[in-house]
Amino acid sequence: MAKQYLENSLERNLKISRVEENRYSPNPNSFLKNDVHVEFLDFIDDRVARTYPFVYNPPYNNIVERINGPSVIAVITTKSPRWFYGKETIIRQAAVYEYKK
Known part of the structure; x- marks a missing residue:
């Protein structure tokens, strides 16, 4: 269920549509111009007994x-739009969303 919430949030907020398991394409009204890739996804939940807080550092x-x-920990990448000539740049963003009780 957490993965579905993440996918819905990405699609709604970035105006992208899922085309493969971890790849999304920008919709015509998106500010993004290149595909978005979910490079890494990890779920920290109650399936593994652990004491909080802890430092996550895989x-x-x-x-x-x-x-x-x-x-939920996610790393998302996309190619930067090339407004000027030059080397292609990959934008990489890591995000951690904690559930509040």
Whole structure:
């Protein structure tokens, strides 16, 4: 269910549509011009017994975050629009959403 909420939020707020499992294309009214990719997605929930808060710092990415409760962690990338000539730039954004009880 958390994954569906994330997908709905991405589609609504960024004005993009899902075309594959982790790839979205911008709608005509989106400010984005290139596909958006969900590169990483992790769910911190009650399926694993743990004590909160804890520091989330997996060895496979550069995210370091204090987690206070169940959370969704996502890394999303897209190519930057090229308004000027030059090297292509990838925009990478990590986000942590914690559920409040």
